[in-house]
Amino acid sequence: MTTYIGTATSRVDGRAKVTGAAKYASEFNTAGLAHASVVTSTIAKGRIARIDASEALSVAGVFDVLTHQNRPPMATEDSAYKDEVAPEGSPYRPLFDDKILFSGQPVALVVAAESEIARFAASLVRVEYDKEPYVTDLYHQRDKAVALKPAENPFAPPKPRGTAEQVFAAAAVRHRGEYYVPIEHHNPMELFASTVIFEADGKLTIYDKTQGVQNVQRYVCNVLDMDSDDVRVMSPFMGGGFGSGLRPQYNVLLAALAARALKRSVQLVLTRQQMYVLGYRPAMIHQIELGANARGTLDAITHEAITVTSQYEDFHRQETGWSGLLYKSAHAKYTHKLARLDLATPSDMRAPSAAPGVYALESAMDELAAALKLDPLEFRLRCYSERDQHSDRQYSSKSLRECYRQGAEAFGWDKRTPEPRSMRDGTELVGWGMATGIWEALQVPIAVRIVLTANGHAEVSCATSDIGTGTYTIMAQVAADMLGLPLENVTIKLGDSTLPQSPVEGGSWIAASVSNGIVTTAGAICTELLRLAKQMPNSPLAAATPDEVALADGKLVNKRDASRAVSIADAMRHGGLDRTEQEKTTTFDDDGSHAHNTHSAVFAEVKVDEQLGVIRVTRVVSAVAAGRILNTKTARSQILGGVVWGIGMALHEETLVDHQFGRIMNANIAEYHVPVNADVHEIDVIFVDEPDDIVNPLGIKGLGEIGIVGVAAAIANAIYHATGKRVRDLPITLDKLMPATS
Ligand code: MOS
Secondary structure, three states: OOOOOOEOOOOOOHHHHHHOOOOOHHHOOOOOOEEEEEEEOOOOOEEEEEEEOHHHHOOOOEEEEEOOOOOOOOOOOHHHHOOOOOOEEOOOOOOOOOEEOOOOOEEEEEEEOOHHHHHHHHOOOEEEEEEOOOOOOHHHHHHHOEEOOOOOOOOOOOOOEOOHHHHHHOOOEEEEEEEEEOOEOOOOOOOOEEEEEEOOOOOEEEEEOOOOHHHHHHHHHHHHOOOHHHEEEEOOOOOOOOOOOOOOOHHHHHHHHHHHHHOOOEEEEOOOHHHOOOOOEOOEEEEEEEEEOOOOOEEEEEEEEEEEEOOOEEOOOOOOHHHHHHEOOOEEEEEEEEEEOOOOOOOOOOOOOHHHHHHHHHHHHHHHHHHHOOOHHHHHHHOEOOEEOOOOEEEOOOOHHHHHHHHHHHHOHHHOOOOOOOEEEOOEEEEEEEEEEEEEOOOOOEEEEEEEEOOOOEEEEOOOOOOOOOHHHHHHHHHHHHHOOOHHHEEEEOOEOOOOOOOOOOOOOHHHHHHHHHHHHHHHHHHHHHHHHHOOOOOOOOOOOHHHEEEEOOEEEEOOOOOOEEEHHHHHHHOOOOEEEEEEEEOOOOOOOEEOEEEEEEEEEEEEEOOOOOEEEEEEEEEEEOEOOOEHHHHHHHHHHHHHHHHHHHHOOOOOEEOOOOEEOOOOOOOOOOOOHHHOOEEEEEEOOOOOOOOOOOOEOOOOOOOOOOHHHHHHHHHHHHHOOOOOEOOOOHHHHHHHHO
16 A cells, blocks of 8 residues: 555655755754854874963854863763764864874864954964874885784675686686775865854753754764753755764864854854864775686686775775676675775765676776676676675575666667777767666664554654655655655754664665654554544444554555544544554664665676767666665666766865875865766666565665666776777876877
8 A cells, every 4th residue: 555655756856955944064053052163273294282272262253172182071081082983993083182193183163243353363373293104195004004804794795706816817818907986085065064052051962963863862962071961953855865964073073162162053064174184985996817618607706805094993894795796607705905005084975886896897897898808797697696696695686687788778788899999979989888786675674653643644754864865755655655644744953962763874774764764653553542542432444453554645554455444533533532652763674585675787888089088978777676676766766876976976076185194175066076967968867676585674775875886897998989998096187098099
């Protein structure tokens, strides 16, 4: 009985968003709100020798300048700073002491009556440093990178199988390649911001830009030694997160510190430049070896990744594991090394590990297909794996073959001529490339509360976030269907730490988790209404069990005989209730018998100006298998966004570090290039049917991440097909291409 699930329902928060009624963290205000501005370090490593804030303090309207010397007390032990998704190590503690760990680190906070005054005064704070030697160049550190031990943590490389190195050495057709992915930054539309309301009783109400209000709430309580009831964190709307808001950002702690120091409300908004510090996709080097036999199937895969982390935390994801998972190969071996640099700790960024790891794998697969003289799609079909290659488990569902078929057909792949430089359009070389995408179908324990009133209105609440993906909307759709109500009778509350428990919104796990959470709680509502209905005289549901009834059209109905029904209003009135409330936690007990993944097949067309090397991505077809699609409109937007980001990853995005100063050079969206409208042409999104009654009751797999995976490789492969030139370091800028096209 679904009316809304699976449809192209427009965003329930759409009007609020376009009219400005949906407020971001920096748009909340209160009487007497003070504004803060951060002073950041100009060196990459060392100590603060002296801070002179006297000139800043003399500016009219400046209330105070906080430094590590005069800030209020904060926790000293590492554990207090460990948030829900912190990696191994000692988290960075803002304004804690005189140590400088990376360039751009906050060293002082100016608090003033106006943000312009704070920012001006911040420019007057004089800081002297004792510098120490530092290193920010991955290539400089690659030989010192340290290998992770297998199974050291959940993100360590999977166990090897067979004898990949020996089999590769003896393989009939071999490819070995090294691929580079630079540091990339998230660049969400909304800046990091926190508005901390200092309540009369000293409690803090914090509007923060975050993907996890409860994660931030616990962090602030732990670090400032405050009671759980004294800190409330809210994030009703977000202008994009992409992973940058998974961990608490330093602005929230500094604004809270300042509010406590001054006993007044404080707002801190970071500048775009200041966003280029905490959290980024780490630079990484991938070395891949693929060995095939003369029949054109894979025998051996080795994948080594060297990824960047900071000096104080061990951030990494399982960058190598995708390789041996995706394709059938009897032998596979993985190595993951961490290279420490004097930069801030990297973070998750859309499809962490898969976007860069699969770029490397799918580039290598294309190169091996060329060596085998096989069509790249045909090669992948020959290596198709029906089972999870790591654990030899069956999939709960896997419609990748159908993605290949429908994607190829929509793209017209069969008209491709195999030789590089064999297709043209006037002065442009035309290239067609393809790649596979893969991500996990994750789900997390989550609690949902539903309050249903006798007049048929429901309020559904959960502390999850809507990072812009459409969580409000899919929650409303699922609740409306499960409660048998019109969509407009459902109100969604989220992004508030006082609501029922939710982990951070990330990893593409929230849609599946919260939707099935709504199913559980709606089931409890149904059971409660049945209890009331049974007590009615001559109840038509007297003999019904909870399994036999459902809510539809404002009534509790027998699923096999719709004529036996009791209206919600009658059941409640009879029980003397005007509302019923249920809160349930849903856990996803996995018996481990099945693997759960999402997949995609990405086909890209590029046109490359033969004289100038200018690349245009003129067409992309992305065929996605991600279980049940809750909302075809918001889902398509997710994939479109992922494809656009994949274009950026392939052609534009690169955070450049000046290793002389250990400092990011292009910390702004003028010089950090992202795709603009002129870079984005035709994008066709196909959702392949993928029923799955094993993964979870609603068969949802999530799709925040899968859209970007494979796109950069498909474009890189298309560029090779167009030009005959293989560029193995991203982004593929025209200077790297010019020699081959001239
Ligand atoms: Mo996504 S990188 O889990 O926000």
